[in-house]
Amino acid sequence: MGTALAQLALRRGHQVVLFDQNPQHVTEARERIARAFESTPTDAEHPPLDPGSVERLRTVSELGELAEVEIVVETVVDARESKRGMLSRLDAVCAEATVIVTTTGTLSITNLAAATGHPERVIGIHFPRPVASVAIAEVVSGLRTNEATKAKALALVSSLDKTPIQVKNRPGFLVNRLANILRLESVRLLEEHVTDAATVDTLLAAMGFSPGPLARMDALGVDAALSVSRALYEGNLGEPRYQPSLLQAEMVDAGLHGRKAGKGFHEYPAR
Amino acid sequence: MSTPRARPRQTPFRVLDSKPGALVAGTAAEIEVFTPFLRKAGVEVIAFTIDPLRFDFEVEALEGNLTALAGGANLALMLADVVGDDRLPLISCIDEALPSSSPLLVSCVQAGAQEQAAICEHPERVVGIGPLGVLSGRPVVEVAPALTTSQVVAERAKAFLASGGLQVYQVNDSPGLVLARTLLPLVNEAAFALTEGMATAEDVDTASTLGAGFPFGPLTWADEIGIDRVLLGLEYLVQATYAERYRPAPLLRRMAQAGWTGKASGRGFFTYETGSKRSR
Numbered sequence: 001m002g003t004a005l006a007q008l009a010l011r012r013g014h015q016v017v018l019f020d021q022n023p024q025h026v027t028e029a030r031e032r033i034a035r036a037f038e039s040t041p042t043d044a045e046h047p048p049l050d051p052g053s054v055e056r057l058r059t060v061s062e063l064g065e066l067a068e069v070e071i072v073v074e075t076v077v078d079a080r081e082s083k084r085g086m087l088s089r090l091d092a093v094c095a096e097a098t099v100i101v102t103t104t105g106t107l108s109i110t111n112l113a114a115a116t117g118h119p120e121r122v123i124g125i126h127f128p129r130p131v132a133s134v135a136i137a138e139v140v141s142g143l144r145t146n147e148a149t150k151a152k153a154l155a156l157v158s159s160l161d162k163t164p165i166q167v168k169n170r171p172g173f174l175v176n177r178l179a180n181i182l183r184l185e186s187v188r189l190l191e192e193h194v195t196d197a198a199t200v201d202t203l204l205a206a207m208g209f210s211p212g213p214l215a216r217m218d219a220l221g222v223d224a225a226l227s228v229s230r231a232l233y234e235g236n237l238g239e240p241r242y243q244p245s246l247l248q249a250e251m252v253d254a255g256l257h258g259r260k261a262g263k264g265f266h267e268y269p270a271r
Numbered sequence: 272m273s274t275p276r277a278r279p280r281q282t283p284f285r286v287l288d289s290k291p292g293a294l295v296a297g298t299a300a301e302i303e304v305f306t307p308f309l310r311k312a313g314v315e316v317i318a319f320t321i322d323p324l325r326f327d328f329e330v331e332a333l334e335g336n337l338t339a340l341a342g343g344a345n346l347a348l349m350l351a352d353v354v355g356d357d358r359l360p361l362i363s364c365i366d367e368a369l370p371s372s373s374p375l376l377v378s379c380v381q382a383g384a385q386e387q388a389a390i391c392e393h394p395e396r397v398v399g400i401g402p403l404g405v406l407s408g409r410p411v412v413e414v415a416p417a418l419t420t421s422q423v424v425a426e427r428a429k430a431f432l433a434s435g436g437l438q439v440y441q442v443n444d445s446p447g448l449v450l451a452r453t454l455l456p457l458v459n460e461a462a463f464a465l466t467e468g469m470a471t472a473e474d475v476d477t478a479s480t481l482g483a484g485f486p487f488g489p490l491t492w493a494d495e496i497g498i499d500r501v502l503l504g505l506e507y508l509v510q511a512t513y514a515e516r517y518r519p520a521p522l523l524r525r526m527a528q529a530g531w532t533g534k535a536s537g538r539g540f541f542t543y544e545t546g547s548k549r550s551r
């Protein structure tokens with residue numbers, strides 16, 4: 001996620017500082033980005049890249065190097081304690097004027113912002129995957145986020161050539177909230193033996209939900225989908241609409257995590 | 272005082288002696304959407320139009336009409352998802368008038384296949400179908416035999432629908448089958464999000480199509496298939512499963528009460544003027 005965003009920002013002309021506390025990770029990320037820029041084909045939709053793009057990238061492994069950036073975007077794992085920890089560290093090193101963006105898809109921005117001493121400069125942006133091709137991003141203010149912070153976040157999203165959608169701070173925002181409901185109902189059809197996974201997916205793919213909600217979940221990761229589902233259930237204080245599925249939980253226990261594991265709702269033979 | 276009921280209206284379609292006929296009961300819009308597939312399957316469409324907004328017919332009058340219309344039909348298709356409590360008496364009337372060898376296909380958006388078969392004198396010829404695919408312009412139909420449906424009838428129903436150019440998926444008879452069970456909760460969630468002021472109706476739909484990769488926004492789709500259908504379908508899911516998770520968003524009920532049933536009425540989540548969409 002961090003690398004994909006850095007690449008996008010470079011493409012759109014930003015000066016980018018990429019941080020990872022592991023120096024080897026930043027070196028690898030830099031090489032990946034350089035390769036991507038060299039190999040990107042040029043056509044009507046992908047105009048020629050500015051050859052200097054990669055030179056606008058600085059890679060660092062000391063958090064203190066981020067002190068003077070205008071806007072910092074954290075992309076650590078989407079779990080409450082990891083996010084809160086990183087936001088608190090960023091708040092400690094960044095200049096007062098720096099806007100701090102968290103990229104959660106499920107967690108409360110108000111809660112995450114409260115891990116810092118300056119919740120007014122913290123805001124959420126959810127970039128649905130795949131980051132490079134999805135045309136929108138959800139911009140979510142916490143209860144104490146100020147207008148200046150929101151304006152900068154909206155401008156950042158627009159500068160990345162995406163349409164910002166302003167969404168209220170509710171669990172899962174819009175994208176995950178809606179996708180989660182479709183996933184849960186699809187899994188319940190299997191739990192209740194209404195039909196099999198192939199029929200659920202073929203039927204919904206015929207409706208345009210290609211390749212089908214279960215195949216999509218396999219691609220996303222059944223474990224990732226379960227995390228979203230749990231976060232929504234907890235975030236909504238146990239509202240029955242968000243009750244996670246036992247089948248999904250059991251599949252995660254069994255290691256049937258989807259495509260990356262070779263098996264989820266469908267099987268994926270090793271290539 | 273008699274219970275208010277939907278007024279039946281006969282339509283110009285007539286049975287031709289040379290062609291088998293299919294009786295189709297539903298709103299004018301439902302019949303219109305299904306007609307091309309039925310014609311392709313080689314049957315003459317005998318339309319029995321039900322206007323859900325007018326509740327003043329007597330069962331006796333209905334029986335007279337239906338006996339004339341359904342008497343020679345080789346198959347009957349009961350859509351009429353939006354007539355509420357009048358649904359079961361209508362099915363019972365069709366069952367009485369239709370020759371006992373003709374399959375009776377019933378929509379499962381608002382009632383289960385078994386529930387509808389149980390009130391018929393010939394439950395073995397009653398088969399459930401899921402019409403939401405066809406109603407949203409996709410050549411897809413679910414077929415759900417009830418416990419009492421004869422296998423021969425189920426196979427005939429499937430072959431008939433397939434011969435009309437529909438992709439047929441057999442699923443078990445369960446509340447809402449697959450499409451209503453997955454898509455109506457999606458609309459409901461979008462309606463709750465709207466009620467909570469999470470975003471505008473346009474943004475809810477944009478997040479769905481561009482963000483979640485759905486083929487349509489749930490609010491736009493609800494306007495197309497009808498807010499009244501969505502509401503009755505969700506109410507049925509609650510009643511059939513006892514699961515609170517299908518509880519309809521109060522906004523849907525208010526909209527149905529206001530007559531804001533979607534595109535057909537000119538106003539739903541969006542407003543419509545001569546086919547084009549505007550936000551409300």
